[in-house]
Amino acid sequence: MSVNRWKLVTMPVLMLGLASPLLVNCGSLPALPGPLGDVAAAAGGCPEMETGSFADLKFQGGAAVEGKVKGFLEAAFTLDKVVTEMEASLIASCGQLGKDLGMSEEELKVEPGGGKGAEKLCSAVAAKVTAMLQANAEAQIAVEVDPPKCYVPIDFMTSCLGDCGSPVSPGKLEASCKGGEIAGTCEAECKGSCNVEAGAACNGTCKASCEGKCEAGFSGTCGGKCDGKCDGKNTKGKCAGKCEGKCDAEAQGTCSGTCDGKCSGSCEMKASAKCDGTCSGGCSAEVKAPKCTGDFEPPNVDISCQMQCTAKGAAEFTCDAPNVRVVAKGKANTDVNKLIAALQTTLPAIVKIQLGTGKKLATTVAGVVKSGAEIKDVALKAGGKAIACIAVAVEASASASASIDVNVKASASVGGSVGTGG
Structure with a gap:
């Protein structure tokens, strides 16, 4: 990304x-x-x-x-x-x-x-x-800031286009998602990446605040060994303040690496047999509640019908909150x-x-x-x-x-x- x-x-x-x-x-x-x-x-x-x-x-x-x-x-x-x-x-x-x-x-x-x-x-x-x-x-x-992902609900769009007199041909979903990919609920093996909502249990890449252990890129309060820069005098030793690097203790702060705990932003995990969030990049079974991360524009659809459904779908599409990391440097009072x-x-x-x-x-x-x-x-x-x-x-x-x-x-x-x- x-x-x-x-x-x-x-x-x-x-x-x-x-x-x-x-x-x-x-x-x-x-x-x-x-x-x-x-x-x-x-x-x-x-x-x-x-x-x-x-x-x-x-x-x-x-x-x-x-x-x-x-x-x-x-x-x-x-x-x-x-x-x-x-x-x-x-x-x-x-x-x-x-x-x-x-x-x-x-x-x-x-x-x-x-x-x-x-x-x-x-x-x-x-x-x-x-x-x-x-x-x-x-x-x-x-x-x-990591730009947010936005999703167009495919089930809504296909239903709307059908009612409008311009149905989507079977097997055309992948080709219809322009500038993005199909994502949704995978009840089998997620072969791509799995994103869980903010605040959920995370054992993957978090680029926001991590309530738990952050294995890389940590920049926050560390109550243990800091392998990096500490805002106090110690480095590669116990740090009771801000640590920019690895922290071997339970920590809560900005993490741009792997978070083992709860991530305040979206958490992206690698391919997994079980995905409790949004799976993108492939599922071994049919994706449920499919969404397009780009523009849903099926081929051979009436232009007027496409416009109507896209506009009506504006009430249905969603965007993830972007991951935002705010870190103080220098003398922060x-x-x-x-x-x-x-x-x-x-x-x-x-x-x-x-x-x-x-x-x-x-x-x-x-x-x-x-x-x-x-x-x-x-x-x-x-x-x-x-x-x-x-x-x-x-x-x-x-x-x-x-x-x-x-x-x-x-x-x-x-x-x-x-x-x-x-």
Whole structure:
């Protein structure tokens, strides 16, 4: 796995500009021409876009036209809902970080909407982090992040594509997973790697905090022999403080090697006869609840159908919290250690939006926007109500696109406050 290394330099820290992922340019969104706009207004708008209840809507032009219009409306509604939930999640994470750093309730109070609430809150928290680091100029902090894995649920996608009239041919799952691999539950022998959830028992590679014995790359409090650098006077001997190297005692701290205990991030184990987590890279039996770590794009599938199901699947796909390792170097006082503990706890959820969820949603909204540009011709056949609903859906897609951009930049601002790049 490739690793993004986010390094904090000697304070005062320089704020680094972070490039957000390639997002949709809202200015390219289609606008309904004057006559269509007049017809839409006469139809009385589209309150169904507020509830997502499209089943009872009837449009002109036949079943094929009605299916395309409803599919687009469902896709736009789902995407708007997911983006709203993403902002709520980011507000919660930035709020928790601010609370852990001693910010007041008044400082953390924001109203969500279009990503602006998250932007305001995360910027305030980023400023707090920067101030703490600048006040402790002799300290250094190093941060490393493993980008999160994101998963598209294959069972959902195949079912949706079938309902949409574009079923996936049997035996095409591997070929349909673009830029990734099939992963899931393996009830037989896992021939690849097995990832268990954070906090579970781990006897494998952990790149986060290990509650137990870490056999390599340990950097944390060691109550025994430290084979490496100790922040006290002893090295290759008993170390009662921070040990950068091997520690032969039970330890709790950042581990970038094999952890025999509980790993606060994901734990990756080698091929095993039993895998209680997500198996990727091969299973001796059929994988249950299969997921694609890339984009699920089966061959010979209708483009419109693919867009609809990808957008609807946005509510179903998941991203692992990335492994984040925060280590102090130099003279770290109580405030710096407090900051490190807070970042270790909350930064994974914040980074997940920047490097995982946000990027995935940006790709999805691009498909919906493209479909919106093509739906106008269909709307002419479907009647005034369809035109009204499509107009609202196009506007919702524009709003969702802009909100994704704002949320990603808001999450990046927290990383930028500690000198990250990525």
